[in-house]
Amino acid sequence: MHVDPFDSYRAGNSLIHELDPRPKLLFTLAFIISTTLLPDGAWLSLALAFMTVLGISLIARLPLGYAIKRSLLALPFTLAALTVIFVVPGQPLLTMSIGPWTLRPTDAGLIRFASIVSRSLISVQMAILLTATTPFPDLLHAMRHIHVPRSLVAIISFMLRYLFVLVDEALRLLRARSARSAGERPTRGILWQAQIAGHMAGQLFVRSFERSDRIYDAMLARGYTGYLYTLHTHIIQRRDWLAAAGAVIILSVIQLAAHLP
Amino acid sequence: MPVYHPRPSSAALPPLTEARHTPVIEVSHLHFSYADGHKALHDITFSIHAGEKVALVGPNGAGKSTLMLHLNGILGGDDHVRVYDLPTIKANLPRIRALVGLVFQNPDDQLFSPTVLEDVAFGPLHMGLPEADVRQRVQAALAQVGMSAYAQRLSHHLSVGEKKRITIATVLSMQPELLALDEPSAGLDPRARRQLIELLRQLPQTMLISTHDLLMVGELCPRALIIDTGRLVADGNTAEILSDAQLLHSHGLELPHIPATLRFPGPVTVSGSS
Amino acid sequence: MFASPRSPLMLAMHIPDGFLSLGVALVFWALAMVIVSIATRRTQQDLADRQIPLMGVMAAFIFAAQMLNFPVAGGTSGHLLGGALAAMVLGPWGGILVMTAVIAVQALLFQDGGLLAMGANIINMGVVPALIGYGLYRSVAAAPPKLRAVGIGAAAWLSVEAAALLASLQLWLSGTVALAVVLPAMLGVHALIGVGEALITVAALAAIARIRPDLSGVAAVRGRGSRAWVWGGMLMSLGVVLLSPWASSHPDGLERVAADLGFLGNEQDAALHGLSGYTLPYFSNSGVATIGAGIIGIVVVAAVVSAFVFVLRRRYRTA
Ligand SMILES: Nc1ncnc2c1ncn2[C@@H]1O[C@H](COP(=O)(O)OP(=O)(O)OP(=O)(O)O)[C@@H](O)[C@H]1O
Ligand SMILES: [Mg+2]
Numbered sequence: 001m002h003v004d005p006f007d008s009y010r011a012g013n014s015l016i017h018e019l020d021p022r023p024k025l026l027f028t029l030a031f032i033i034s035t036t037l038l039p040d041g042a043w044l045s046l047a048l049a050f051m052t053v054l055g056i057s058l059i060a061r062l063p064l065g066y067a068i069k070r071s072l073l074a075l076p077f078t079l080a081a082l083t084v085i086f087v088v089p090g091q092p093l094l095t096m097s098i099g100p101w102t103l104r105p106t107d108a109g110l111i112r113f114a115s116i117v118s119r120s121l122i123s124v125q126m127a128i129l130l131t132a133t134t135p136f137p138d139l140l141h142a143m144r145h146i147h148v149p150r151s152l153v154a155i156i157s158f159m160l161r162y163l164f165v166l167v168d169e170a171l172r173l174l175r176a177r178s179a180r181s182a183g184e185r186p187t188r189g190i191l192w193q194a195q196i197a198g199h200m201a202g203q204l205f206v207r208s209f210e211r212s213d214r215i216y217d218a219m220l221a222r223g224y225t226g227y228l229y230t231l232h233t234h235i236i237q238r239r240d241w242l243a244a245a246g247a248v249i250i251l252s253v254i255q256l257a258a259h260l261p
Numbered sequence: 262m263p264v265y266h267p268r269p270s271s272a273a274l275p276p277l278t279e280a281r282h283t284p285v286i287e288v289s290h291l292h293f294s295y296a297d298g299h300k301a302l303h304d305i306t307f308s309i310h311a312g313e314k315v316a317l318v319g320p321n322g323a324g325k326s327t328l329m330l331h332l333n334g335i336l337g338g339d340d341h342v343r344v345y346d347l348p349t350i351k352a353n354l355p356r357i358r359a360l361v362g363l364v365f366q367n368p369d370d371q372l373f374s375p376t377v378l379e380d381v382a383f384g385p386l387h388m389g390l391p392e393a394d395v396r397q398r399v400q401a402a403l404a405q406v407g408m409s410a411y412a413q414r415l416s417h418h419l420s421v422g423e424k425k426r427i428t429i430a431t432v433l434s435m436q437p438e439l440l441a442l443d444e445p446s447a448g449l450d451p452r453a454r455r456q457l458i459e460l461l462r463q464l465p466q467t468m469l470i471s472t473h474d475l476l477m478v479g480e481l482c483p484r485a486l487i488i489d490t491g492r493l494v495a496d497g498n499t500a501e502i503l504s505d506a507q508l509l510h511s512h513g514l515e516l517p518h519i520p521a522t523l524r525f526p527g528p529v530t531v532s533g534s535s
Numbered sequence: 536m537f538a539s540p541r542s543p544l545m546l547a548m549h550i551p552d553g554f555l556s557l558g559v560a561l562v563f564w565a566l567a568m569v570i571v572s573i574a575t576r577r578t579q580q581d582l583a584d585r586q587i588p589l590m591g592v593m594a595a596f597i598f599a600a601q602m603l604n605f606p607v608a609g610g611t612s613g614h615l616l617g618g619a620l621a622a623m624v625l626g627p628w629g630g631i632l633v634m635t636a637v638i639a640v641q642a643l644l645f646q647d648g649g650l651l652a653m654g655a656n657i658i659n660m661g662v663v664p665a666l667i668g669y670g671l672y673r674s675v676a677a678a679p680p681k682l683r684a685v686g687i688g689a690a691a692w693l694s695v696e697a698a699a700l701l702a703s704l705q706l707w708l709s710g711t712v713a714l715a716v717v718l719p720a721m722l723g724v725h726a727l728i729g730v731g732e733a734l735i736t737v738a739a740l741a742a743i744a745r746i747r748p749d750l751s752g753v754a755a756v757r758g759r760g761s762r763a764w765v766w767g768g769m770l771m772s773l774g775v776v777l778l779s780p781w782a783s784s785h786p787d788g789l790e791r792v793a794a795d796l797g798f799l800g801n802e803q804d805a806a807l808h809g810l811s812g813y814t815l816p817y818f819s820n821s822g823v824a825t826i827g828a829g830i831i832g833i834v835v836v837a838a839v840v841s842a843f844v845f846v847l848r849r850r851y852r853t854a
Binding site: 008029032033035036037070071077080081083084086087112119120121123124128130131136139151155156157158159160162163165166167169170171173174191193195196197198199200201203204205206209211212215216219224225228 | 553585
């Protein structure tokens with residue numbers, strides 16, 4: 001098994017793919033903030049926001065269900081939010097008695113729940129579209145330019161380079177373990193199993209540490225003195241400004257639809 | 262400004278034409294112990310002149326990689342190692358690192374940037390060259406190793422052979438005088454190995470090649486050094502060294518040979534023997 | 536196809552976007568920004584130009600180590616979140632920085648945790664585990680091996696529990712969950728997850744000490760201000776240990792406090808008074824989770840206190 005951390009990028013040459021990563025990142029953040037700000041039950045705005053997601057998927061020539069399917073990752077939290085159905089005061093819809101429990105879902109509770117879940121899924125979907133249409137090195141470039149601390153971006157860039165190397169090493173360790181314990185029933189206790197997992201983590205740490213030393217040497221050998229220089233990889237063009245203007249209009253319409261009577 | 266983009270700088274170094282007749286590398290009485298007390302190098306003395314292609318062979322753990330790391334002051338850092346007569350002391354390091362292109366044994370250590378372009382640009386960017394020059398050098402270096410189409414690729418998507426070529430491009434873009442290559446042919450399939458040998462043959466740089474691949478040494482390097490347990494035990498003509506089975510054997514080396522039972526009828530041509 | 540390597544249970548710790556109100560999200564973003572920028576500066580001072588390769592590879596290490604699971608009964612498995620381990624081997628600032636990188640990549644690349652919620656996630660899974668993990672680790676550093684292992688395990692367990700507590704509180708302040716149900720559930724589930732975390736952390740540190748004894752000290756950016764970390768970690772741990780069982784059994788008490796302090800708006804206030812309109816006795820009052828959390832909490836308090844006493848006594852003797 002070869003693990004590829006960049007798998008979430010879908011190569012393409014659509015307008016969305018070719019936009020400068022900076023406006024894309026900023027738009028995604030603004031979109032998520034805008035969605036978070038929508039009040040409960042603002043269905044028209046939520047529908048508009050969802051259409052924006054679908055519209056961008058279309059322009060980016062991604063399968064329509066792509067972002068929707070992947071956004072289901074947020075489901076465990078949906079479970080937690082279920083509880084608001086019974087807490088928010090409103091018209092009780094019915095009364096359920098299960099054993100010692102009495103549950104009264106309310107209409108307002110239901111609306112809050114549906115709103116929370118919709119806001120969350122739509123936000124997650126937009127973040128998915130960002131990573132699906134932007135190669136990660138470009139995202140790093142965008143992060144540098146929106147004043148994320150320079151060394152944090154550099155650390156993330158190194159992390160990404162070595163992510164898959166170390167994940168492969170971790171998988172090798174796991175495979176070696178299952179090869180050794182093949183056939184043998186896992187009769188040994190959990191403590192013993194945890195001991196082995198911990199030992200693998202320790203081994204991986206030492207190897208990673210030693211690797212970072214060699215990488216540091218390799219950087220020194222090519223003139224690194226503590227400052228990381230990078231090339232300009234993007235120049236904002238007219239289409240980026242146009243896309244940004246379009247984005248502002250879309251977000252304004254969504255907010256107006258929610259807050260105008 | 263949180264982003265460092267290159268600025269024109271005076272750090273770009275003047276060529277060292279006046280120093281042509283001094284040795285490119287001069288190592289004299291070099292000793293080295295690691296922090297844990299392990300003595301890895303013992304009284305090493307040799308020098309390499311411009312245009313030479315020299316092999317460095319020896320068994321695992323002999324100290325080859327350790328010696329390589331001394332050539333541009335990553336280890337050591339005194340006047341036991343001189344590059345164009347410059348001792349490898351701190352003040353000289355920027356200059357020396359531009360002169361000595363060191364390619365590490367493991368390409369995953371050498372290629373530390375997400376994309377090929379960024380990696381090949383790293384050296385020239387950190388030499389302080391302006392962006393236009395950097396781009397031009399990156400293109401030239403990638404073209405030299407035949408990987409021009411790979412600039413935008415992600416390093417970890419590459420095959421071992423491709424990675425090895427890119428590692429060479431990462432130092433060629435610095436336009437060094439000396440290439441120090443640590444096991445460049447390890448892990449390559451026969452075709453990739455052949456392409457690598459041709460590439461190294463064509464490159465004009467002075468070279469020190471650490472390797473276990475004695476057939477490649479025979480093809481590429483007129484001169485060879487043997488190092489064993491941190492000591493330099495032979496320095497001379499490759500043909501003589503390779504034909505001294507006794508010498509090779511006593512230092513854990515041997516020329517590969519094809520067992521008689523596997524020989525084909527007719528003339529045997531072993532790829533790589535010259 | 537690369538899926539996020541975490542099990543659904545562990546996903547419960549990465550808050551996605553949409554579950555935190557803008558106010559809560561921004562407050563934690565601001566806090567995270569301040570702390571992370573201090574962490575970048577401090578690690579830069581200590582590691583100089585080694586900072587970037589070391590921290591970057593270590594972030595990749597934590598990410599990979601999160602895949603090293605071990606089977607537990609019923610098809611579930613024990614995992615590592617790594618916040619405490621990172622702080623123990625890299626020092627508190629290094630741990631925070633590394634976890635920040637991990638959380639950022641998980642959010643940006645795998646949508647595992649939100650972008651707007653990232654500040655809260657950094658505090659929950661990076662800063663708090665560093666404080667508790669490193670603080671307790673330092674306080675038992677000089678203890679004999681057995682006690683040391685117990686202290687390290689307790690620190691790792693508490694760091695997970697604290698993160699769960701904090702996440703529950705953030706969700707509740709955002710008005711997206713009913714605390715009475717979610718807090719005991721989160722604490723209960725993470726009490727189990729925390730056991731895996733504790734076992735792996737203890738074993739990993741032991742392995743590092745065996746393979747490269749020199750590293751257990753070298754890698755840690757430490758020295759200055761370690762006493763502040765010890766005290767901070769102790770206080771935080773005690774807070775978690777005391778607050779969790781109480782809050783689980785009397786969520787309405789917590790709500791009253793929050794309402795009095797003005798944390799809850801009128802609407803939420805009213806909403807939460809609706810609590811009395813329904814009952815979930817299993818969870819809110821006499822639940823197994825609560826009792827379990829309480830018992831484990833008491834055990835940990837005992838361990839922390841005895842470790843504390845031990846260290847103090849030792850310091851007293853050597854002074
Ligand atoms: N960082 C280190 N700390 C301590 N000892 C080391 C270190 N690196 C290498 N050594 C030891 O120094 C000796 C020389 O190692 P070196 O890597 O230079 O050998 P090599 O000739 O390159 O071997 P190989 O053919 O396996 O690459 C070995 O015995 C090795 O164990
Ligand atoms: Mg070597």
